[in-house]
Amino acid sequence: MKRKKIQRKREIGGATPKFYEVFARQTSDDPLTHVGSIEAPNDALAEVRAWYIHDEHEWRELCVVPTAAIIAVTERGKNVKIKEV
């Protein structure tokens, strides 16, 4: 049987996976906390997928941030960045 070849761009939405980090808080006193990550081809679908997948609470605030927009200051296993002279 010939297996169907997935046309990633047309069927899933992007030629390469795009990831988003999901942050939420339940009350205005709570800190905005990382609750998970999702893959979505664009911002609109990221918003929808975050809303439906991370529906474990009635959030006061829920937001998504493209993982690519996050600037790492320190990373596990690496030293704090220093300015080279």
Place this chain on the structure above:
Amino acid sequence: MRFSLDGLDGATRTAFENDLFAIADSKFVLGNWYARCILNGRSLPDFAALTAMTGAAYGHTRSLWQYLVNFGHNYGWIERGRDATGIRSMNMLDGPPADWADFIATTWLAEQATWMAVSGYLYCPDRALAGLAEKIGEETYFHLKYAEGWMEIMSESAADTRAFAKAMEKRYPLALAWLAGAKGSDALKKAGLRNITNTKLTKAFAAEIEQGAAWAVKKSALSGSPPKMPGWIDAHRRAAPLPDALFEAIRFRDPEAAH
């Protein structure tokens, strides 16, 4: 003062009831569209979104049906006692989706049209209905966002753009006919149940669709007045009864499973 349907004259009460039936039944069939297409979702998160939208569409349907009990109907009759001739969903949802572009175009049109109709009740003197309208609006936001996300993807492919345009040209006039065909609904504005006339709602719908579909469809392809539909039933806002095959697909077979 507590709102009561008894304060409405006969014609207004009938127009009110017809309008709510048309919205609720359209959402009933729309929920089935989502349910049937879950496995056509493009990925696991898509399945989750389609499943959630199925639940939301059924939830809106049942809340509106529950509200219709106030008109003297038995809930069991509303949900399971009507045959194909009694279901008042829009004609646009009669034919199944031909492809993914048609699915997105049609569900987007159905969400926009039903939301336009529901939004007229946001300031209804009956706070129960106004609250329900607000809740439907909050959930519809994500349903529309889902369609918009897929439209953005389809806009990058010439083949998908053509398929979307073809679907819009076929489905849009039927959505327009449903919204514009709400006879007597301006009595709802006069009675203060709605804060906007049906003519204005229809114009707002047309403007919203023209703008949202501009990436695929020329304005001229969408302009014009709603088509004349032979066999149009004013009270049901549709032409001809629901096709039997569709009725068999949507009806609840097991009353226990419906709750």
